[in-house]
Amino acid sequence: MRQRRHPRAERTRRTSRARWALGLLLALLLTAMTTAVQPLNATANDPANDPGSSFYIRASGNEFLAYSRIIRLQHSGAANGTLIGTFEHASKDGTASDFVIRTSKDDGRTWKTLTTLNDPLKGENHPSDQFWQPFLFELPEKMGEFPAGTLLLTGNIAPSEKVRTDFVLWRSTDHGAHWTFQSILQTGGGSVGAPHGGSGIWEPFLTVDGAGRLAMYFSDERREPEYAQIIAHMVSNDGGVTWSARPAVPGGLSTGAWYHLTVKAVGCTLTVTGRPSGSPAKPVGFAYQDPDCSFTRGAIGVRDQAGTASWRHLTVTRSG
Incomplete structure (x- = not known):
């Protein structure tokens, strides 16, 4: 004769099994979540966990520093992974300034100066005391005569007299060690006498457009008073040697x-x-x-x- 189990005892055993299964499921979920949030191959010595050294430290209070640009080389063969950077640089006392080119080969732990780029322009208010809005770009493929990995740097040379702004283009074929002045890409006014406070050109950005051309986008105040500012662009089919005045639209x-x-x-x-x-x-x-x-x-x-x-x-x- 089979022994009849007491209903309360049966419910107790079922509840116990359910709690055990729930506890195991929660443990598995917590383990999965912990695994999911761990970075791949994370170690205590990863660069992301290391504050590293400063990108650049002012030599004196006369230096004014503003926003920086840093790229990681991706199309430069054995130099891939190298960081190249620069930043806005000005002199408070009106003396000549420059773009400082810095590099790191250890993911930003340490930095050193590769070179400095002086004002290539001549005439009144030059050499400039203000080097604004640099933009670094690595060619992802051969463009014109220039191979993939060629570096471009464009920046806004804008003397503190506020009467003129010039986009200047430099080029490097040795991963930033040496640079050649290419040309003036665009020239604008400053911030004197314009109805809305400026007739200059600002913030150049380089990219490759959908047609495979090198393109530069920038803020343009030269169409005042019709427009206070527009986003303008120009394109190059030869890697930045020659540029369109304004791309034609069919x-x-x-x-x-x-x-x-x-x-x-x-x-x-x-x-x-x-x-x-x-x-x-x-x-x-x-x-x-x-x-x-x-x-x-x-x-x-x-x-x-x-x-x-x-x-x-x-x-x-x-x-x-």
Whole structure:
């Protein structure tokens, strides 16, 4: 005869097993969470856990330092991983300043100066006491005659007299040890006499656009009083030796303007027309024809010409 278990004892055993299973599950979850938040190959000696030394220390109170730029080489062969950096640098007493080029080969634990770049411009208010808004860029691939790994540095030489701003471009082919002055890329006014407090050019940024060209974007106050400031850009097809004054846009569309776009697909021809926002002007645009009428399904992608904005897709299907 099978012995009958007491219901309370059975519930106690079930509760005990459930608590044990819950405890094991929580232990496993905590272990998984602890494992998940651990950095890969983390050790006490990782550079991220080491405060390191200062990027740069002023030699005297006469030096003014502001925002810095640091890149890690990625297209330079054996030099990959090296940090190259510089920063805004000015002299408070009006004497000549420079860009200081610094480097680290141990992930920022220690830094040393590679070289300094002096003002290559001549004339009134030069050499400048203010070197502003540097931007470092490593070519990711061969552009023109320059191989991948070539370094570019552009910066704004803006004397404290506030009457002129110049974007200057330097180039290095030995990982920042030596630099060659390339050219003046753009020239603007300063902050004297403009309706909104400035007619200068500011903050140059270098990148590769969607067409594979070297591109520079910057803030431009030279169209005052129509605009207080616009985001302008220019492009180069030869690695920065020559530059467009302003990239052409097909069909009469202008840069720096918002448009209401109309996209039509008629047969095998795509037509894009645009009218400036809020303007009664006649629409302008351009057309693309698929000569073989080969597409049966697809998408029209619309974005800015430089290729930096997100695509806006319109579905296209062939009918008839």
